[in-house]
Amino acid sequence: MNLPKKMLIGSDHAGFALKEALIKHLVKKGIKVRDEGTCSIDSCDYTDFAAIVAGKVSRKRFSRGILICKSGIGNSIIANRFPGVRAALCYNKEVAKLCREHNDSNILVLGAGFVPPKDAKEMVDIWLKTDFTGGRHKRRLDKIKKTEELIRGDRF
DSSP: OOOOSEEEEEEOGGGHHHHHHHHHHHHHTTOEEEEOSOOSSSOOOHHHHHHHHHHHHHTTSSSOEEEEESSSHHHHHHHTTSTTOOEEEOSSHHHHHHHHHTTOOSEEEEETTTSOHHHHHHHHHHHHHOOOOOTHHHHHHHHHHHHHHHHHTTOO
């Protein structure tokens, strides 16, 4: 288990309070957190922040990130459009573990309207400390990568 030394986090207005709580939680663990916004509860578009976080993970500027909005669905849709991003929307601890073990998730997506802060912190801890198991799951990730290449090459 290797905790990342640095990571990204972003949210819209609906996820702002949870984002702030998670930043404090991550900093206590010694992780440097780059906050990509938003900076208030003023209404804004989740798409803007999801694109920033997913873009930096896609370009390997950061190995992992966290995105938060009301449901998490919109963030998941945007983030997973970026090559190499495996954004996983999680609503419980078991799924947070499985998305790392089986899918090597590099962006954790949380729905602030459905995950209380205490549960979110526990999910983040599990997600951070869980390693990818490889094996048959690596074969499947290789297929995802190949599909991304086909899509970029307009071969569908």
